[in-house]
Amino acid sequence: MESGKKTFAFKLAEKKQSGLKDGKWTARAGVAVAGCTDPTGQGMYRASEYTDGRPAPLDKGYWC
Amino acid sequence: MAKRVLIVTHSFDLHADLVSAKLKATASPPFRLNLDDFPTAFDITLTFADGQWGGGLTHRPTGDSLRIEEIGAVWMRQKADFRYRSGELSPQEKAYADGEMEHILFSMLYALDCFWMSHPLAVRGASWKGEQLLRAARMGFDVPSSIITNRRTDVDRFRRAVDGDMVFKTLSSPILAADEVAAEDRIASHLSTTLITDDDDALLDAVVELPSFFQPNVPKAHELRVTIIGDRVFAAKIHSQADPRTVIDCRDMSAEILYEAETLPADISCRCLDFVHSYGLTYGAIDLIVTPEGRHVFLENNPVGQFLFVEQLVPALDMTGYTARILSDGARNRRAL
Numbered sequence: 001m002e003s004g005k006k007t008f009a010f011k012l013a014e015k016k017q018s019g020l021k022d023g024k025w026t027a028r029a030g031v032a033v034a035g036c037t038d039p040t041g042q043g044m045y046r047a048s049e050y051t052d053g054r055p056a057p058l059d060k061g062y063w064c
Numbered sequence: 065m066a067k068r069v070l071i072v073t074h075s076f077d078l079h080a081d082l083v084s085a086k087l088k089a090t091a092s093p094p095f096r097l098n099l100d101d102f103p104t105a106f107d108i109t110l111t112f113a114d115g116q117w118g119g120g121l122t123h124r125p126t127g128d129s130l131r132i133e134e135i136g137a138v139w140m141r142q143k144a145d146f147r148y149r150s151g152e153l154s155p156q157e158k159a160y161a162d163g164e165m166e167h168i169l170f171s172m173l174y175a176l177d178c179f180w181m182s183h184p185l186a187v188r189g190a191s192w193k194g195e196q197l198l199r200a201a202r203m204g205f206d207v208p209s210s211i212i213t214n215r216r217t218d219v220d221r222f223r224r225a226v227d228g229d230m231v232f233k234t235l236s237s238p239i240l241a242a243d244e245v246a247a248e249d250r251i252a253s254h255l256s257t258t259l260i261t262d263d264d265d266a267l268l269d270a271v272v273e274l275p276s277f278f279q280p281n282v283p284k285a286h287e288l289r290v291t292i293i294g295d296r297v298f299a300a301k302i303h304s305q306a307d308p309r310t311v312i313d314c315r316d317m318s319a320e321i322l323y324e325a326e327t328l329p330a331d332i333s334c335r336c337l338d339f340v341h342s343y344g345l346t347y348g349a350i351d352l353i354v355t356p357e358g359r360h361v362f363l364e365n366n367p368v369g370q371f372l373f374v375e376q377l378v379p380a381l382d383m384t385g386y387t388a389r390i391l392s393d394g395a396r397n398r399r400a401l
Contacts, residue, residue: 005252006274007273008268008270008273008274010240010251011270012232012258013252014252016255016258
């Protein structure tokens with residue numbers, strides 16, 4: 001089935017099931033994911049919004 | 065005049081929290097500029113007279129003020145979107161305001177004569193992975209062959225030529241720019257370094273849409289995260305081959321693999337220091353592979369990479385403490401303008 005994704009990275013992410021829209025980077029107890037902090041306090045270490053809806057300052061992986 | 069450390073970051077930066085606490089124990093308490101509260105929570109007045117800039121910042125909730133001439137060191141930690149008192153700026157007003165704020169921020173920062181960790185120009189210049197590979201090779205690192213292409217035939221040729229398997233890596237964003245779009249427009253969350261198998265053959269036609277980056281899958285005994293802070297080397301050995309989840313990409317933190325302090329061979333240690341310093345950086349986080357034959361293979365340098373996760377797993381590597389020390393020393397040793 002045609003997914004509509006055009007780029008290799010997105011097609012690959014879809015196939016590997018790592019690119020799910022709601023996917024979360026997994027955490028290790030007491031350790032931030034790749035050092036990234038959690039702006040939501042809900043384990044979304046790369047979330048894009050604070051719990052109050054404000055956009056969160058993401059590191060884009062660039063900072064990790 | 066007592067010099068202070070300016071930390072440029074956002075309000076949820078745990079690294080800055082911990083280093084700030086250690087800085088407060090010194091004679092130079094830091095001033096933290098959280099960009100996600102700027103300008104909302106800060107008053108700023110900058111004045112140019114008699115050939116120099118003056119004025120400064122005040123954090124309105126605490127009343128803490130920082131004069132330009134007090135700044136002895138700057139720690140450029142994290143970026144964030146600016147925030148305005150009115151959350152209802154029109155798109156064009158918001159775009160204009162963001163442009164003005166960026167101009168104001170960097171006008172202030174670039175005018176400073178102080179200790180930097182690290183200067184934004186150095187960070188920008190050090191950020192391009194393709195250039196990093198070339199520089200690393202010239203400095204004596206073992207660097208994997210690599211290809212960036214939108215020609216399917218060139219991918220196939222590269223794959224046949226590599227001795228073993230091939231991996232795909234994102235260059236700019238392992239989270240596939242998920243942070244750049246609204247939640248409703250998000251169609252993927254991330255992509256780790258991924259082994260390309262025969263099963264992925266049909267997907268490779270998609271490189272025509274966007275040039276893509278491939279390298280051989282370098283055999284690993286273990287990996288190293290080498291964090292350079294000033295003139296010190298903090299090396300962590302990552303036993304990434306101990307769990308199938310981290311064999312290809314060690315960033316899957318669900319696997320509780322062992323991290324431990326490592327003493328690098330002297331030549332590798334010096335090369336890492338030289339590499340980071342060659343950009344004018346005072347900080348860098350280098351990822352290396354150690355092959356079963358003992359070769360040290362360069363992957364990349366993160367000029368503002370994270371280090372707290374390493375310290376949390378290897379408390380002997382006191383990078384928060386040393387960062388506080390180098391910032392404090394850097395601020396103290398600067399002369400007034």
